[in-house]
Every structure is written in structure tokens, then in C-alpha cells.
Amino acid sequence: MIKFYITLICAILTFGCTSSNEQRYSLVEDLSISAVSENLYKVNLNISGVSDSGGIILQTSEVTVNEALSNRWSFDLGDQLTVLLKDALYKNKVSTDYSFDVLVYRFQGSYLGEAQAAALFVVKNKNDKIILNKDFTAVKDLTKDGYAELVLKLKEAWQDITLKAIDSLP
Numbered sequence: 001m002i003k004f005y006i007t008l009i010c011a012i013l014t015f016g017c018t019s020s021n022e023q024r025y026s027l028v029e030d031l032s033i034s035a036v037s038e039n040l041y042k043v044n045l046n047i048s049g050v051s052d053s054g055g056i057i058l059q060t061s062e063v064t065v066n067e068a069l070s071n072r073w074s075f076d077l078g079d080q081l082t083v084l085l086k087d088a089l090y091k092n093k094v095s096t097d098y099s100f101d102v103l104v105y106r107f108q109g110s111y112l113g114e115a116q117a118a119a120l121f122v123v124k125n126k127n128d129k130i131i132l133n134k135d136f137t138a139v140k141d142l143t144k145d146g147y148a149e150l151v152l153k154l155k156e157a158w159q160d161i162t163l164k165a166i167d168s169l170p
Contacts (some may be wrong), residue, residue, distance in 0.1 A: 021070050022072060023147065024073070025056065025074060026074040040086075040096045041100065043082050044101045044102070045078050045081055046103050047078050047105075048103060049105070054073060055067035056072065056073065056147060056151070057107065058108060059111055059116075065108065081104060084155070088159065094166055098123050098126075099123070099124045101124075102119055102120070103119060104119045107158070109150045109154075113141060114140065114141055114153075115140040115156070116137075117138050117154060117160075118136065119135070119161055120136075121168075123165075131169065134168060138157035138158070138161050140154075141153075
């Protein structure tokens with residue numbers, strides 16, 4: 001009988017430790033990227049500072065930025081942004097001779113009711129000459145409450161930035 005209770009307690013503790021209120025969000029769940037585009041483009045994308053920590057980032061005041069503890073990216077944010085960028089490059093028939101160095105320095109929700117994204121694009125041609133060195137930003141108003149809305153608007157902001165960068169190429 002004691003063995004039964006010990007087993008029951010262990011099972012309850014194990015179940016309690018494995019259940020979580022954590023929500024995972026993806027920017028690329030609905031994307032069917034071509035395997036061709038994955039290998040065609042040279043993209044080096046980095047995320048600076050707090051945005052690369054795994055949780056969705058919220059600016060809660062003019063001077064405060066917090067990471068959501070229970071609302072996290074389903075996998076590496078940099079990898080997701082890279083996939084979206086490569087997909088846009090492929091769909092817009094951008095030359096495969098270009099290489100892209102991208103620094104994402106803002107990708108967050110704001111207390112102002114906005115999704116904000118900003119990145120520096122440095123693009124080089126096949127001769128390693130810089131043909132684009134420019135910052136791009138995008139802000140999308142949130143029309144609903146919740147993290148799902150924020151993620152959708154962050155994705156839209158990133159897509160706007162990538163299209164602005166593509167349109168700026170020679």
C-alpha cells in the first residue's frame with residue numbers, strides 16, 4: 001500500500017512539473033518556403049540585445065523593456081526572420097550574387113499599442129562591394145489585445161522591412 005502511495009505521489013509531482021502555461025508562437029508556421037530559396041541566398045542575420053532571449057519582448061514604458069516569461073518563440077527568432085527574408089528574396093527574384101548582413105535591433109511590442117521592428121541591412125555584391133547600407137523600420141498598430149495579435153503584426157512589420165530593403169537594391 002505504501003508503494004502505491006509513493007508511486008501516486010511521484011506521478012502527481014511528475015505531471016505537475018511537466019505541465020506549463022507557456023505559449024509558443026511562430027512567424028513561419030503558415031509558410032511553405034521553397035527548399036531552393038533556403039540554399040540560394042547568403043544571409044547572416046543577428047539580433048542584438050534583449051530581442052534574442054527567446055521570449056516575446058514588450059516595451060512597457062519609455063525606459064523599460066521586458067521579456068515575456070510565458071509567451072515565447074516556438075524556435076529561434078533569428079532563424080524565423082532569416083526564413084522570412086529568404087522567402088521574400090526568392091519571391092521577388094533578387095539576385096543570388098548578393099550577400100546580406102542584417103542586424104535586427106528592435107522586434108517588440110510597445111505600450112503604445114504597436115508592433116515595432118527595425119533592422120540594419122548591409123548588402124554586398126559578388127565583388128564584395130557594399131551596394132546597400134541602410135536602416136529600415138516598420139510600425140504596425142495593434143487592433144486587438146493579446147500575444148497572437150502582436151506576433152501577427154510583428155510578422156507584418158518584418159515583411160514590410162524586407163520589402164523596403166529589396167526595393168532599395170540597385
